[in-house]
Amino acid sequence: ISGPFIPYFVEEGTAEYVGGAGDPRGQDLLAAQLAAGAVDARLPRDHDFLLGSGNSIFLSYVESGSAMTYLVERYGIDALVQLYRAAGRPDLAPGTGRYHLDRAFRKVTGSGFRSFERAWADSIGA
Secondary structure (H helix, E strand, O other): OOOOOOOHHHHHHHHHHHOOOOOHHHHHHHHHHHHOOOOOOOOOOHHHHOOOOHHHHHHHHHHHHHHHHHHHHHHOHHHHHHHHHHHHOOOOOOOOHHHHHHHHHHHHHOOOHHHHHHHHHHHHOO
């Protein structure tokens, strides 16, 4: 199901959720980064999983797991499956990866990616 339009935060966030995203080290890091004002209220972009310090890369995984946990808590486990499928198998249509991601979020949650991102950021206090 994984296709060219699935961003790393959905791919890795789903893996983190399924694997138990509640790792205390990750939650401690997220809390510390939030307290320090170092969380920018946006979900990691693909390059954030590849570039930077070990802590910043780890934080990308933690934030992604947190976002997918939020998705499940707000919309149910089926929403996670639907999002993964919708992002992984987009209709043949022109558009960027971000455009297809937005369409997938609209299909699953009824609102676009930016709305989801803002709601997730609010839920963690970013």
